[in-house]
Amino acid sequence: MGLQTDGFQKYDLRKKIYFTLFFFGIALFAHAQNLNPKITAHKTNLTINIDGILNEPVWQQTPLTNQLYDENGEYNNTTACFAYDADNLYAAFKCKVNSTSELNRTRLDKDDQFMLSNDWVAFCVDTYHDGINAYAFLADAAGNELDGSLNPPTRDLSFSFSSKWTSAVKRNQDGYTVEMKIPLENLPVRWNKDSMTMAIQIIRNDKQNNRMVQWPATKNIGKFQTVVLHEINQTHPQNLSGVNIKDRLAYKKSKIDVSTMLGRCQGGDASVMDYLIFKKRDISGAEHPRMLQYSMRPERVKRIFENTSYFKNLHTNIDFETMLERSQTTAFIVLRNDTILYENYFNGFNKDSTFTSFSVAKSFVCTLVGLAISDGLIKSEEDKITKYLPELMKKDARFSEITIRDLLSMSSGLAYSHDGFPSDDEFTYQSPDLRSAVLEHVRISDHPGKHWLYNNYNPLLLGMILERTTGKSVAKYASERLWQKMGGGNASWSLDEHGFEKMESGINCHAHDYARFALLFLNKGKYNGIQVIPESWVQEATQPQERPKGYYDYLLKNNTYYNYLWWGKFRSGQKNANDFFGMGNKGEYVYICPQKKLTIIRLGFEYGFTPASMSWPEMFYEFATDFE
Structure with a gap:
């Protein structure tokens, strides 16, 4: 059965993007962050208007880098800035392109994975600075948004995580600019002290030059930059996975059509919610299910695991x-x-x-x-x-x-x-x-x-x-x-x-x-x-x-x-x-x-x-x- 549709081409390209993400920039490794010296991020008390224009003074004061990197060497077509206040993380980008006429203009729903085939930029944050998990926030030249968790190396960028955040994009004669505002309260991390250390990474997908580049500028594609935040407000996340099953299920149901191959794929990758979407047949259990005994030894079990x-x-x-x-x-x-x-x-x-x-x-x-x-x-x-x-x-x-x-x-x-x-x-x-x-x-x-x-x-x-x-x-x-x-x-x-x-x-x-x-x-x-x-x-x-x-x-x-x-x-x-x-x-x-x-x-x-x-x-x- 062949599907010669636009969806065919988009999904094929999406898989190529996943492959590229795996090999060129989103893979985390457990101790890579420790190799970078810490930097203290710029804290602002001024209001940042998220409009994509980048005319606030803070962006002139907080250039993070204009040198990204891939396996071919340095890349200078993106400038990234980073700042924060007591409640939010802010990121700004200036992205140059060869031809603005080739930039995507199609608007998509949030988290539509088809945007991975466009020119985009991503701000990635490992909130615990431990390499176990990180979160990516992507925006493309059309103003589309996508976020996900970095769970290497299964899909690298997976979409069980989704958060509420704000971005704005403006086109100009050189390309496009992006502003992002990410509330700390919406990140899956418990901030319970005045000073916190985390790690960040910047990724740019330059579609016209067929390059996916990153910062920190290093051949170590798993390296994140360590940053320190001071005087931030305590947060109260629902859990540390960042996954809201109710919201993700509603999103998947809104996309999927179970009657066709393409329709079933519209909901994205397999997920733990799929049993609520697919038909199912009962497996009748025993009249009296087997009762398991308890002799709880939680501290002993945790100690042995922590010593592995x-x-x-x-x-x-x-x-x-x-x-x-x-x-x-x-x-x-x-x-x-x-x-x-x-x-x-x-x-x-x-x-x-x-x-x-x-x-x-x-x-x-x-x-x-x-x-x-x-x-x-x-x-x-x-x-x-x-x-x-x-x-x-x-x-x-x-x-x-x-x-x-x-x-x-x-x-x-x-x-x-x-x-x-x-x-x-x-x-x-x-x-x-x-x-x-x-x-x-x-x-x-x-x-x-x-x-x-x-x-x-x-x-x-x-x-x-x-x-x-x-x-x-x-x-x-x-x-x-x-x-x-x-x-x-x-x-x-x-x-x-x-x-x-x-x-x-x-x-x-x-x-x-x-x-x-x-x-x-x-x-x-x-x-x-x-x-x-x-x-x-x-x-x-x-x-x-x-x-x-x-x-x-x-x-x-x-x-x-x-x-x-x-x-x-x-x-x-x-x-x-x-x-x-x-x-x-x-x-x-x-x-x-x-x-x-x-x-x-x-x-x-x-x-x-x-x-x-x-x-x-x-x-x-x-x-x-x-x-x-």
Whole structure:
């Protein structure tokens, strides 16, 4: 299915901008800010009229820089100024261009990501000066505004954060000028003392010269400039993530049309709110859900985490719980056996909130396949997929070489690309008809079993096989064979517009349900005296198997492996009891350490800090190692 529309070109360019942001200027690194000397910012008591004209005396007194930088060297077509008062941050810019006639004039709604294809300037602020998170405020030559959080390296610039701020733009014969006013009260930071240290960065996207440049002027693209503010008023943010779910949901609903591919993409990237937008099918829970025990040891848990090398390398003065809130965590639970040692919720979420899954859903899919084999509905994981999906033979006879095991292992040899729009990411997440999208766009690029390639076509094909072999919807089979028997509460699974479960994502449940699922695997598939999942399947699905040379060497270099839609980390001396975990977009983890009988659940808006997906498992692994 091709979409030859203006939207196609804009989304394609947006992805290129994301790619550029990642490599040329918005990536934060945990300790980069410490390399710059501090500067004391200019404080003003005068009123600054935000009109884009830049005629106030303060802008003559506070030039910050006129030298920006990229990999090609210095850049002198932007001047930036910065000031503050007791309640606001102010930024001003003079942006020169080659031709003013080529500047964008189209007005867009606030936070419309299409403006990333224009000429724009950004003021970025790391409010805690710790490299965990920062916030970017962008304005383009047409006066459009966009803001977001910098959560490297998932999207770098993500849009769960949105704030109320003011900007104005004026065009002139050389280009355009910008003024910004950012209220401190609207930043996700608790200012509770007279003097505060933070860090800032300036970015200019010069579209006509195809350059994205930054200040501080250095080859270290992760460096922010340390600044000190004095005599500022105390602030009272709602939370430290900067995310207002109600506002962001209203914005996304106003943009999206669930009936078409392009319409579903208009709401932007996947988000934790998607379960409130997509259709869903109930997963009926147990009459009496499994009750988890409590023996709270919060100080012990926090102390061990704060002593991990990963936490220490953040070079931050904040404590572990503030780090969780800052890193856009929504739920964090630590259990030993079935007993909760630590449980806390952040950023507006609580024990009764619904937490949607992204790729953690894949680990549930693996479990359902194992149950279907146990039930005799699927003969074996060695079955060829064309036994159940014969129509694939019409596309390519080589589909007959692929087994269910290959799909589970992400080694099916199916092609997968993130490039262009719509890419395979859109086809497998946003399509209103996932079955048709898979059958139309799935294609072969390699022999099965040779190489590992993370690929969302695999779980969707498994879902189609489950439907055909069980004669039921995937959610109904999950409810009857897994959810109720593990003691889960009522839940749901998000659907496309044709009633097919999203498979690679979309399980919507309480945080305790993720813990119940983990405990089932920790206890080798058994709950309440009943073998819910065959013990042999738990072992086969979660522990490493022999793989050919070159299969996924880059994972092995990081002490990591991948098996049946589960990730794992090798633990010395534990041949059949290595740590394993389900992992999904936005930093969701169901982490299990059999050796220490530990389970860790982390859910969030975003991954939260560099280097994203594998940072949390590294911390969990070290925590489990040190836990006695």
